[in-house]
Amino acid sequence: MHRFANPARFTRLADRVLPFVAAGALVCLGIGLYLALFVAPPDYQQGESVRIMYVHVPSAWMAMFVYVAIAVASAVALVWRHPLADLAAKASAPIGAGFAFLTLATGSLWGRPMWGTWWEWDGRLTSMLILFFLYLGHIALMNAFEDQQRGYRAAAVLALVGVINIPIIKFSVDWWSTLHQPASVLRLDGPTIHPSMLWPLLITALGFKLYYLALVLLRIKSELIAARLRALDLAKLKAT
Amino acid sequence: MKGFLLIVGRDLRLALRQSADAWLAVLFFVLTGALFPFGIGPDASLLKVIAPGIIWVVALLAVLLSLERLFLADYEDGSLEQLLLSPLPLELAILGKVLAHWLTTGLPLIAAAPVLAVLFNMDMAGLGTLLLAMLLGTPVLSLIGAIGAALTLGARRGGVLIPLLVLPLYIPALIFGVGATDSALAGLSARPDLLLLGAVLLVMLVVTPLAGAAALRQALE
Amino acid sequence: MTEIAAFFDMGGYAAFVWPSLGLTLVIMLGLVVQTVGQLRQRQRRLAELEAEGAQRARRRPVAAAGPQT
Numbered sequence: 231m232h233r234f235a236n237p238a239r240f241t242r243l244a245d246r247v248l249p250f251v252a253a254g255a256l257v258c259l260g261i262g263l264y265l266a267l268f269v270a271p272p273d274y275q276q277g278e279s280v281r282i283m284y285v286h287v288p289s290a291w292m293a294m295f296v297y298v299a300i301a302v303a304s305a306v307a308l309v310w311r312h313p314l315a316d317l318a319a320k321a322s323a324p325i326g327a328g329f330a331f332l333t334l335a336t337g338s339l340w341g342r343p344m345w346g347t348w349w350e351w352d353g354r355l356t357s358m359l360i361l362f363f364l365y366l367g368h369i370a371l372m373n374a375f376e377d378q379q380r381g382y383r384a385a386a387v388l389a390l391v392g393v394i395n396i397p398i399i400k401f402s403v404d405w406w407s408t409l410h411q412p413a414s415v416l417r418l419d420g421p422t423i424h425p426s427m428l429w430p431l432l433i434t435a436l437g438f439k440l441y442y443l444a445l446v447l448l449r450i451k452s453e454l455i456a457a458r459l460r461a462l463d464l465a466k467l468k469a470t
Numbered sequence: 471m472k473g474f475l476l477i478v479g480r481d482l483r484l485a486l487r488q489s490a491d492a493w494l495a496v497l498f499f500v501l502t503g504a505l506f507p508f509g510i511g512p513d514a515s516l517l518k519v520i521a522p523g524i525i526w527v528v529a530l531l532a533v534l535l536s537l538e539r540l541f542l543a544d545y546e547d548g549s550l551e552q553l554l555l556s557p558l559p560l561e562l563a564i565l566g567k568v569l570a571h572w573l574t575t576g577l578p579l580i581a582a583a584p585v586l587a588v589l590f591n592m593d594m595a596g597l598g599t600l601l602l603a604m605l606l607g608t609p610v611l612s613l614i615g616a617i618g619a620a621l622t623l624g625a626r627r628g629g630v631l632i633p634l635l636v637l638p639l640y641i642p643a644l645i646f647g648v649g650a651t652d653s654a655l656a657g658l659s660a661r662p663d664l665l666l667l668g669a670v671l672l673v674m675l676v677v678t679p680l681a682g683a684a685a686l687r688q689a690l691e
Numbered sequence: 692m693t694e695i696a697a698f699f700d701m702g703g704y705a706a707f708v709w710p711s712l713g714l715t716l717v718i719m720l721g722l723v724v725q726t727v728g729q730l731r732q733r734q735r736r737l738a739e740l741e742a743e744g745a746q747r748a749r750r751r752p753v754a755a756a757g758p759q760t
Contacts, residue, residue: 367634448727459733
């Protein structure tokens with residue numbers, strides 16, 4: 231378990247896989263973008279505006295995926311005290327918040343022509359807004375302590391409480407939105423999606439995943455250096 | 471069990487000695503609630519409709535006000551460390567502190583809720599359900615709030631941080647609490663909402679001691 | 692020419708499609724730039740501190756031999 235806890239070993243490993251992951255992300259995003267813009271057909275109901283889906287839906291998937299990743303990393307950090315898990319959680323949170331924000335912004339831009347409003351208190355959009363707030367709380371708590379170790383621990387506990395609460399929040403928001411408004415005329419994801427739209431979506435989503443992987447490796451590497459800097463600063467302080 | 475009661479008793483005695491705090495929360499609750507008609511206008515039919523929502527949101531904010539003190543005094547004077555060393559499981563001690571917090575903030579808010587209901591001209595047929603929903607919902611607010619209070623011990627700007635952590639987690643309690651009252655006012659059964667609110671309460675009764683104990687242990691490490 | 696114009700027009704949804712893609716690009720690139728910038732800055736600082744540390748380590752025996760410290 232602690233085999234990769236060695237910073238030097240992790241950095242070596244990260245440096246070795248990073249070029250491949252980054253190249254894979256670029257290729258997937260390039261192909262996905264090409265397919266989404268030039269190959270995928272316009273929707274028979276939504277016309278060309280459906281192309282927003284190819285960034286909106288992968289962003290939404292990533293926003294949820296990254297939160298689960300943080301929760302898993304937090305559990306590993308709390309149970310096994312694995313130092314890299316702390317760093318992974320800290321490195322992931324801003325990326326997840328970015329994806330949650332993107333989901334909200336592109337959802338709003340898609341909602342304007344489709345619903346006629348920039349914001350609809352639709353169950354899914356509302357849940358994403360709450361997820362975005364959970365990310366902000368996590369980031370704020372992570373950085374609220376003088377002692378970084380306490381930030382790691384507190385944020386890990388918060389992430390686990392959050393992940394237990396997310397299904398409850400999701401259910402309550404669905405309950406609430408069906409109570410207060412009729413179901414949306416347009417379902418954003420129909421039960422059947424034509425392969426000519428599915429493939430661009432899946433390839434873009436894979437590109438987003440690889441992008442996250444590459445970025446999180448870089449950020450962990452950066453956090454390792456930051457931890458080393460803190461230790462050096464402390465040693466210097468003691469020496470004087 | 472004896473230790474648990476000791477904690478509740480001690481916190482209650484402390485709260486009674488500083489009973490101004492509990493009064494302030496109630497005052498805040500009524501005062502903030504009374505601001506809404508000034509913002510919205512004295513339209514009785516509109517106020518009547520939004521009354522349950524306003525009462526719940528304001529109750530939520532009033533609870534938020536009192537959260538920072540939940541563990542802070544014990545943290546600063548070292549009695550939290552005593553608690554950690556005592557034979558009573560920390561999880562139970564946390565439940566005791568939450569119970570004391572609810573008795574000194576949640577319960578007074580429930581007692582003050584009819585005042586706001588009258589001010590908002592709410593249909594009194596829904597008052598019983600409102601109070602019942604608050605009886606189930608305000609403990610949830612104390613329980614989730616305790617996690618936030620424990621996590622932010624010793625943090626920079628801890629007091630500002632708590633709302634950011636706690637408010638998103640309050641949303642289910644708010645939804646089911648208002649839902650129950652709205653259903654009763656519409657002549658529908660409030661049962662589903664109340665049962666869901668009870669389910670949330672049960673979940674948090676398990677989650678809070680575990681998460682709170684983890685948070686307090688790391689705060690005192 | 693008209694084909695290109697039609698492509699950029701996005702069936703009348705240009706004002707919504709292009710900002711969506713643009714914003715995605717800005718945020719994803721922004722995160723990369725921030726990450727790489729922070730990494731570079733930290734690497735630089737680490738190099739400085741290590742150089743300093745190495746210097747001090749070399750000087751220390753001399754200082755210890757002196758009457759003070």
